[in-house]
Amino acid sequence: MDEDRVKEIVSKYIKTDVKRISNGTPVNKHVIRNSIMFQRMISEVKALGIEIKTANRIQTFGDLIKQNADTSTDIGNNDAILNRSMQQKQGVIIGVDIEIIQNFPKSDDYRTEPFYNNTFSQREISYCITQNEPLDSFAGKYAAKEAL
Numbered sequence: 001m002d003e004d005r006v007k008e009i010v011s012k013y014i015k016t017d018v019k020r021i022s023n024g025t026p027v028n029k030h031v032i033r034n035s036i037m038f039q040r041m042i043s044e045v046k047a048l049g050i051e052i053k054t055a056n057r058i059q060t061f062g063d064l065i066k067q068n069a070d071t072s073t074d075i076g077n078n079d080a081i082l083n084r085s086m087q088q089k090q091g092v093i094i095g096v097d098i099e100i101i102q103n104f105p106k107s108d109d110y111r112t113e114p115f116y117n118n119t120f121s122q123r124e125i126s127y128c129i130t131q132n133e134p135l136d137s138f139a140g141k142y143a144a145k146e147a148l
Helices: 003-014 035-047 061-066 079-088 114-119 122-129 134-147
Strands: none
Touching (some): 003 061, 035 134, 122 134
């Protein structure tokens, strides 16, 4: 693994100098202040070939670089994951989520963009790209997932 390259990616999202990043550096959703940007960071790290199965458990840079032993998964790219997690609960808890559309990466081909492949199923991507405003559709789907 190219730890220096991962540090470069992380520094961009947590807005700090690469030299200041250590294993204890916080890199969670609260530090990045936006779940979309957190997911984009995770997608860029995955594009380096690093397997991340439980992004929602990452709190520090150390967690990010060593995180691969857990067998559960993050919000990921499978409708079955959402259905299974909802079935495991006694009731459904619904929150409210609002996303800034400009935080979603623009792409000429959403099917090949790592962020979309890591966050949405192929079925969801197909639906969104057929809409008049694909980014609006992606934002709506993402917000619904986060709210559940």
